[in-house]
């Protein structure tokens with residue numbers, strides 16, 4: 001009897017020549033290396049600002065305050081912060097308990113651990129009772145080269161199946177800073193992805209009057225040939241790809257859709273009905289159960305049938321390695337987007 | 346199947362020297378990446394030396410040999426330390442050291458079973474190892490094997506509920522072929538373990554869960570070896586745990602004295618300095 005049901009493939013792998021080797025970017029979820037303006041810790045700073053006038057706000061983390069920018073809140077308001085240790089189940093159960101007692105808890109960990117380890121506790125203690133717990137999670141999708149243990153490639157799919165849950169995939173520092181008070185005001189549970197550290201600020205560059213609105217998709221860039229519907233940092237990637245494609249005469253619209261659930265069906269349908277455009281969704285998430293499938297369902301069940309394509313991560317456990325290599329390999333880099341769209345138009 | 350009586354591969358290299366070699370290899374890997382969980386690797390080197398060169402039965406040329414003692418690295422982020430001992434044991438070729446953490450390497454930053462010979466499980470999502478060890482210990486008993494299952498975990502993992510489900514399960518199912526190793530370095534991501542979610546008193550907790558429990562200085566090799574011997578010699582049907590109090594960055598004093606955090610920062614020019622300092626303490 002031997003154990004070989006999962007594919008062991010540790011034959012010597014191809015060894016990259018020294019000068020071509022790329023180091024793994026460890027826990028660096030910051031995408032700032034790309035020449036954007038950045039803001040430091042938009043989540044932590046926005047939460048402190050809000051909490052000054054909202055005494056019911058409390059913060060909790062499961063040994064990842066420093067890695068979710070919640071340490072800013074912990075340092076500013078130590079008596080309103082609970083360090084729960086590395087125990088994600090009690091993190092969310094205790095958040096539920098605090099919410100029952102009238103508080104608005106912001107609970108943080110990594111996206112993988114909220115969606116996988118703590119799921120049942122979120123489902124029953126929080127979502128089923130529609131409690132106002134805000135679960136805010138770093139390392140969304142493919143933002144670490146550590147391999148599947150840290151890559152939250154299916155978090156949106158997991159939470160989309162959960163009734164009552166509001167789900168946010170913010171693009172940048174502008175989205176994150178602006179969403180914090182909105183989430184606190186929403187009387188129900190929220191799961192939000194998070195970029196932390198030095199976070200690029202992009203949306204206001206394209207749209208100076210941009211304002212995050214719960215449940216609303218917003219057109220960031222108009223275009224005649226392709227309609228991209230995007231969330232999370234894929235919106236900034238799509239905007240960069242659109243500039244590149246414009247040089248080749250392909251005019252790309254980018255509709256930023258940070259609220260994954262409830263989906264802004266009205267805007268998506270209205271835009272998709274403006275005929276003639278190829279519709280492409282782009283998400284930092286598996287193509288199973290995320291934004292792409294949500295949009296596809298919306299279109300099809302409403303009889304809107306443009307040519308439709310999805311950009312996202314494959315239905316696989318992903319590799320470990322350097323983020324730029326992985327983003328390129330899985331087609332979610334700017335190059336990857338350009339390449340795919342050129343193949344479709 | 347029952348070849349447990351065979352000791353670890355015979356060698357006249359001292360355990361002190363093995364531990365030193367493990368530290369050196371870990372530093373060389375850290376230098377390759379310019380980063381790595383070096384504090385943890387330096388702290389756990391003595392325990393790994395005693396595991397692979399004193400306690401465990403294994404065949405370096407055949408890491409999947411059925412009769413081997415299993416060693417589970419629950420703490421995937423300690424992979425750099427395990428790669429160092431796997432190289433020292435001849436399970437991984439030393440030439441691959443310079444690929445650590447690089448694209449296409451067999452040694453990713455966080456341990457993955459499918460990438461590396463000798464890496465039994467994909468850890469890293471913390472709190473998994475002990476539960477898997479319970480099942481492997483059950484399986485070995487079903488196969489009448491007298492191999493042991495070792496699970497290396499951290500003090501941070503004592504916070505996970507899954508650890509205590511597994512602990513209760515191990516004693517209920519009388520898994521005396523399970524030896525759990527806890528690296529108590531009093532550190533986790535946000536700060537000191539005992540100040541965040543204290544697992545103390547650890548030994549009485551495990552005892553209350555039906556375990557044979559010991560606690561020793563994990564950087565005192567003689568004490569470490571004695572603890573492994575005692576754990577394997579217990580004759581009743583309790584699972585066994587050894588809690589090792591370790592010092593992060595052990596062996597490189599200027600790093601030991603640094604403000605220790607989960608991810609100890611080492612500047613680009615400090616790797617060679619650390620290797621030089623280590624060289625001064627080279628055992629025979």
Ligand SMILES: Cc1ncc(C[n+]2csc(CCOP(=O)(O)OP(=O)(O)O)c2C)c(N)n1
Pocket residue numbers: 062063064086113117385420422469470471472499500501502530532533534538606607608
């Ligand atoms: C289930 C889970 N939650 C959170 C993390 C993120 N994380 C990685 S290492 C770490 C600290 C865990 O404590 P320990 O292993 O004792 O840390 P160390 O001694 O290496 O500082 C945390 C919280 C994780 N990997 N798995």
Ligand SMILES: [Mg+2]
Pocket residue numbers: 499500501528529530531532533538
């Ligand atoms: Mg620790």
